[in-house]
Amino acid sequence: MKKNLKKIAIVAMVAVAIAACKKNQETSTPEPQETVKNADKVLQHIKNLGFPESSIVDNGNEYIVEEDIIFPKNMEITTNGAGPKTEQYYTGSIVNSTNKLNIRVFVDPSMTSMSSEINNAIAQWNGVPGSTLRLNIVTSAPYDILIKDENLGSGVCGQGQFPSGGSAGALIKINKSYIAGNSFAQRARTICHEFGHCISFRHTNWAAQGESTATNVPGVTGTDALSLMNGGQCGSGATVLSQKDKDATAVLY
Numbered sequence: 239m240k241k242n243l244k245k246i247a248i249v250a251m252v253a254v255a256i257a258a259c260k261k262n263q264e265t266s267t268p269e270p271q272e273t274v275k276n277a278d279k280v281l282q283h284i285k286n287l288g289f290p291e292s293s294i295v296d297n298g299n300e301y302i303v304e305e306d307i308i309f310p311k312n313m314e315i316t317t318n319g320a321g322p323k324t325e326q327y328y329t330g331s332i333v334n335s336t337n338k339l340n341i342r343v344f345v346d347p348s349m350t351s352m353s354s355e356i357n358n359a360i361a362q363w364n365g366v367p368g369s370t371l372r373l374n375i376v377t378s379a380p381y382d383i384l385i386k387d388e389n390l391g392s393g394v395c396g397q398g399q400f401p402s403g404g405s406a407g408a409l410i411k412i413n414k415s416y417i418a419g420n421s422f423a424q425r426a427r428t429i430c431h432e433f434g435h436c437i438s439f440r441h442t443n444w445a446a447q448g449e450s451t452a453t454n455v456p457g458v459t460g461t462d463a464l465s466l467m468n469g470g471q472c473g474s475g476a477t478v479l480s481q482k483d484k485d486a487t488a489v490l491y
């Protein structure tokens with residue numbers, strides 16, 4: 239919490255600094271307003287995905303939905319109604335056919351101590367039969383997904399972003415100290431689960447979790463106790479992708 243407040247304070251200070259710079263110039267285009275406008279668009283986008291207002295938390299530079307999904311306020315919103323309507327349960331917006339072949343993952347120095355867990359998670363997604371989606375670690379920019387440590391408080395293992403504009407969700411936050419006491423398999427599960435959000439998967443158990451209605455992956459429907467994409471199972475959930483998780487991945491990718 240403190241961290242977030244600090245972040246907000248920094249953002250506010252930067253905004254003031256920008257505004258201060260502008261004051262001495264002739265042009266009075268209020269840049270901050272652009273940011274606000276995009277945040278409104280993002281908020282509308284979240285609602286369009288079917289998330290009720292009550293599930294959306296304003297967290298400074300981002301909105302957090304259902305505890306572990308991040309929507310940056312500066313994310314690019316593209317309206318694309320022509321996508322495939324398939325899902326186990328997904329957002330309806332997937333990584334496009336070019337980007338899915340090489341989704342570049344950059345491991346922040348704060349997460350290198352869990353490189354083995356990250357590699358395990360990546361191997362699971364890359365090993366799905368019938369899917370050409372590939373996550374690859376890169377050691378420098380450019381990259382598509384940044385994975386970093388962040389204190390998310392008690393009860394939240396990690397957070398991930400959904401895809402936008404045909405690109406994978408750009409950020410995964412792992413509550414490293416919180417999951418440090420879990421088994422290797424459970425730590426890898428958390429990371430694998432957040433990668434799942436980055437490639438569009440919703441929680442398979444969204445209904446039981448009281449979450450907003452998710453889109454079905456065509457042909458892969460219903461509940462699945464073995465799904466690694468079940469939510470609310472930090473430290474106790476499935477540690478390998480279930481058959482239905484794999485089927486859904488093959489359908490989408």
Ligand SMILES: [Zn+2]
Nearest residue numbers: 306431441469
């Ligand atoms: Zn989740």
